[in-house]
């Protein structure tokens with residue numbers, strides 16, 4: 001129930017570490033990343049150690065860390081020094097019981113060395129950016145993955161870490177979509193606990209936008225929805241529960257780290273471009289490796305922007321994130337929190353139900369698959 005969203009323990013925190021390097025820069029990606037170089041990585045790790053020391057003293061030592069998430073970039077290409085740092089950090093934190101420790105992997109980077117490194121690390125969850133199980137789609141994305149080799153590597157990984165998630169993209173040109181959806185059914189051959197399904201966002205003016213247009217038109221909302229449903233149908237058959245707009249999990253395997261964000265708990269981000277939120281304070285690091293490092297070198301934190309959220313912003317943000325989750329929402333509770341007139345909302349709930357956006361159970365409602373896809377719009381209409 002929604003009320004539980006705000007009954008969180010104020011003693012716990014989540015930690016995000018941004019690793020900003022990739023071997024190649026993919027044309028469709030808008031995360032902060034730079035081309036890998038050993039020298040730049042050394043500079044980055046130096047900054048990261050300094051940043052961790054400061055925040056450990058200021059914040060982390062007062063909390064129990066519930067989850068750690070290493071994202072990027074491509075942390076799967078990181079050097080042994082970076083993995084040593086992760087171990088060091090893990091040993092310094094006050095960890096909750098059974099902390100979740102996730103790292104993102106790029107399938108192209110998985111090899112025996114990496115598997116050995118992971119086996120000797122505290123990492124217990126993997127998020128693999130597979131994107132597709134169709135060779136043509138992977139070529140379209142300029143990914144150099146051999147699916148057969150990947151499957152073998154997956155089996156080896158799965159022997160040491162059972163909690164594995166795949167990122168899958170959808171919304172490819174029509175010509176590629178059919179086989180992408182068909183081959184997605186091979187997901188049953190992987191012992192997965194979690195799947196994240198993301199829409200391929202294409203930014204106008206990019207080289208990738210041109211490449212996309214050569215093979216297709218941009219999809220309209222109806223086309224996108226139909227494709228999204230085809231994935232959901234397959235995931236339902238495999239017993240994955242659709243628990244958030246883009247996320248599906250086997251029972252008990254929801255991403256604990258992402259739940260911390262959606263439930264608006266405290267989190268701290270380390271590394272360039274990382275964001276942090278502690279109660280109503282919100283800040284973001286510089287999106288630039290040199291500025292990130294030089295600020296820390298000069299004894300400052302690498303903060304590019306800082307704000308204190310007002311009560312209204314806090315309520316708005318909390319609900320906005322919470323309505324991404326598929327949970328039963330108590331209408332009275334929602335009205336009290338937002339100060340909305342219940343009479344005005346009667347017709348609103350009727351319209352949502354008529355459009356198959358919610359299941360209405362009287363005192364509570366829950367977003368449907370369709371409602372989850374447009375949860376932002378539902379939320380904004382609620383507050384009008």
Ligand code: SF4
Nearest residue numbers: 022025026029072073
């Ligand atoms: S490897 Fe991942 S993070 Fe790096 S550019 Fe490609 S999609 Fe972005």
